Amino acid sequence: MRPSTGGTHKAWNQGGSEARLTTRTSENAFDMQTKNAANIKRRAFRLMRMGGYREELADGIQILRYELGQAYVAHHDFFPERQSDDHNWDPLRGGSNRLATVFLYLSDVEYGGQTVFPLVDKLTSEKSEELVRRLGDAPSEEMLKNFVADAGLKTNSWEDKLIEKCYGRFAVPPRRGDAILFYSQKPDGEMDRNSLHGACPVLKGTKWGANLWIWNSCRYSLCSVDPLNPVGELPEEMSAPYEGGYVG
Numbered sequence: 266m267r268p269s270t271g272g273t274h275k276a277w278n279q280g281g282s283e284a285r286l287t288t289r290t291s292e293n294a295f296d297m298q299t300k301n302a303a304n305i306k307r308r309a310f311r312l313m314r315m316g317g318y319r320e321e322l323a324d325g326i327q328i329l330r331y332e333l334g335q336a337y338v339a340h341h342d343f344f345p346e347r348q349s350d351d352h353n354w355d356p357l358r359g360g361s362n363r364l365a366t367v368f369l370y371l372s373d374v375e376y377g378g379q380t381v382f383p384l385v386d387k388l389t390s391e392k393s394e395e396l397v398r399r400l401g402d403a404p405s406e407e408m409l410k411n412f413v414a415d416a417g418l419k420t421n422s423w424e425d426k427l428i429e430k431c432y433g434r435f436a437v438p439p440r441r442g443d444a445i446l447f448y449s450q451k452p453d454g455e456m457d458r459n460s461l462h463g464a465c466p467v468l469k470g471t472k473w474g475a476n477l478w479i480w481n482s483c484r485y486s487l488c489s490v491d492p493l494n495p496v497g498e499l500p501e502e503m504s505a506p507y508e509g510g511y512v513g
């Protein structure tokens with residue numbers, strides 16, 4: 266494990282070391298080749314009906330650990346269209362980028378540690394009674410204040426501000442063995458800005474999780490023919506727009 270970095274292509278492609286971020290305080294490591302990682306990746310592709318597993322469409326599994334007070338500011342998992350000019354990053358124009366995230370919860374967390382989607386409304390019981398029950402009531406103002414202080418977070422820090430969203434917007438509480446799937450692109454290949462999400466500060470306990478990012482075509486540095494035309498390397502039924510969904 267080492268302190269998490271910005272998650273630009275250098276980090277996951279070359280295990281590169283980048284500037285530490287004050288807005289991502291977890292630690293992480295990559296599992297590029299164990300049998301477990303391979304099984305999880307294949308299973309995710311089946312779940313997504315990707316029409317067969319393709320190694321070049323998946324990042325390595327990224328294992329994360331958040332200790333008390335650690336968090337990740339709200340962000341997108343996709344890269345900006347102008348990330349670099351040696352790759353076409355724009356799926357609307359035949360490029361490739363992160364399409365979806367499968368996030369695995371590897372531990373329970375007593376308080377905090379939710380994955381929050383600040384642009385998405387909080388769940389109501391009509392949508393999912395079970396999840397609403399599991400989310401439970403937000404801790405009282407008083408309790409939260411104490412948590413924030415005990416975790417060594419400052420009032421009005423980004424972590425403190427994120428906590429407000431963690432209890433007011435759509436948030437998934439960690440539970441060992443659970444996983445979530447969310448998309449970074451719309452079916453036509455446009456980046457979905459509503460996929461904005463963050464990791465809420467751990468307020469009690471330790472959170473372990475893992476990221477699997479799936480691309481809509483060969484990921485950065487793994488295109489075998491032309492990185493400026495990644496989608497050209499895919500069978501037609503796997504290319505956007507995905508009107509009928511993927512072929513299973």
Ligand SMILES: O=C(O)CCC(=O)C(=O)O
Nearest residue numbers: 337379380463464474476
């Ligand atoms: O820890 C979480 O709940 C989410 C982490 C995340 O969004 C990321 O690592 O990109």
Ligand SMILES: [Fe+2]
Nearest residue numbers: 340341342462
């Ligand atoms: Fe993320």
